[in-house]
Amino acid sequence: MYSNKGISIQRLSIISIVVLFTLNIHSQKLKTYYIKFNGEKSSKLNGQYKRTIQNKGDVWVVNDYYLNDSLFRTGKYLDKKLTLKTGVFNNYYHNGKLSSTVAYKDNTKHGDQINYWITGKVSESTSFEMGEVTGKWIWYNQDGSILNEIENITPKIHSEQYGRSAYVGGQKKLAEYIKKLNFHFPKGYIALYNKTFATFQIDEEGKINDIDIIIHGTKEMDSVIIEHLSNMPKWNASKIGGNYVANYAILPLSISKQGKKVLTDKIIGEAFFKSGTEDYKEENYEKANFKISQAIRRNHMEAKYYFLLGHSYFKQEKKDFACEYWTIAHNLDKSILTKEIKEFCNLE
DSSP: OOOHHHHHHHHHHHHHHHHHHHHHHHBOOOEEEEEOTTSOEEOTTTOSEEEEEEEETTEEEEEEEOTTSOEEEEEEESSTTSOOEEEEEEEEOTTSOEEEEEEEETTEEEEEEEEEOTTSOEEEEEEEETTEEOSOEEEEOTTSOEEEEESSOOHHHHHHHOBOOEETTHHHHHHHHHTTOOOOOOTTOOOSSSEEEEEEEEOTTSOEEEEEESSOOOHHHHHHHHHHHHTOOOEEOEEETTEEEOEEEEEEEEOOSOOSSOOOHHHHHHHHHHHHHHHHHTTOHHHHHHHHHHHHHHOTTOHHHHHHHHHHHHHTTOHHHHHHHHHHHHHHOTTSSOHHHHHHTTOO
């Protein structure tokens, strides 16, 4: 005969197994793979970030990491394809500090969005209601002081006060203009890379100037590109606080259907760094900051990029920014900083 106690223990064991099985169904194993900056899957060799994804009930929890395993981004999605954002997404700089927090509902911004400088100070405090700007918005200078404040913002007020530079007529018209680029290649000629990148400044009036070729072709090719971009119609200039301001922009340009070599993010990053180094030597620090930041975006594991960016900010007397970038450089390469910089930034 079996005792009631034995039967109870047996039943408890069966219930435990059922519960564990149910939990396993609702919480699948952690999957890990590599991605590009835009979230596309990539090989480990060409990956810019490492992603982990796990299904937990009704959501897919995603954590993205820099290649040294420090956290880059956290968030949740409503679908397996990761197209429907939900809840709060946190983004981080390479120094571990928040770069932004953004609230979503049904893949639409809904709630607060706070952006931060790399020093940890708030750069923007904003709010959205199902994608539309709303509530109180505050913009901050890099030193923490308030740049502008709007108590009850509306889409109309926002468009009057702020706006990114844009080609008149939009991306379609810009693409039409770029297609008019005319290269006269010798028969059988194959370019080293099938595309290039150009940077330029859009001034307060929307005029194009200060054009640089980042990935060089032949001298003739570079000259044709510079001339074509110089003749571009005026853009709509950037607007901050109702005032038009100059800004730098990047334009990728297709040269041919194929190239001799594959143009990887690391090659592009190194090209931006070299061009930014020349700007630094010429004491054009704002331009150097822009290009080196582009280099970091394409290859965030190069200590020398952060090292030079730190020097550029130091030259602009932004010592707190300089130390943040030097700290990242130090974490990636313990031998890159001088003793004086370590002491200045209180690094061991």
